[in-house]
């Protein structure tokens with residue numbers, strides 16, 4: 001049976017546990033990133049927490065049948081140049097390995113989409129590393145369409 005999934009906000013006293021999970025995510029994605037190793041988890045922690053209130057970022061636990069199964073970071077900002085609507089970006093998204101392929105990720109994204117439908121957000125985006133084939137398949141199956149390709153090189 002598909003697990004019952006819900007999002008719950010990360011409380012300030014849970015930040016150590018959050019960044020422990022973030023470290024596992026970071027290690028996993030670094031293996032797929034040519035620019036790996038540039039930023040430490042400590043740098044992410046400092047930057048994420050520095051201006052949490054004003055940044056439009058929300059930190060969520062993904063819970064499956066009441067257990068912590070992963071996390072999501074969603075940043076919602078006014079659209080540019082027309083700031084009458086918001087655009088949200090799922091900037092980090094992680095399901096722990098033992099919970100994968102059982103619909104947890106799908107249910108969590110559907111909960112994020114429902115939340116943003118209710119808020120009137122215009123668009124929900126997710127950036128994917130080119131070499132992250134699992135994530136490409138995952139977001140595609142959830143109806144996310146590739147609309148741009150970010151290219152980068154060292155100057």
Ligand SMILES: CC(C)(COP(=O)(O)OP(=O)(O)OC[C@H]1O[C@@H](n2cnc3c(N)ncnc32)[C@H](O)[C@@H]1OP(=O)(O)O)[C@@H](O)C(=O)NCCC(=O)NCCS
Nearest residue numbers: 093094095100101102103104105106128134135137138141
């Ligand atoms: C990508 C990730 C979030 C998927 O989470 P999940 O809970 O396993 O996903 P679901 O079980 O809800 O999968 C839904 C559908 O997505 C697709 N999918 C998910 N993982 C896949 C994989 N490894 N390979 C191919 N398709 C996959 C399938 O169509 C799947 O449906 P199915 O299992 O019925 O075939 C998870 O593997 C993860 O956290 N990976 C490491 C971090 C990461 O890459 N995050 C995304 C950054 S953009």
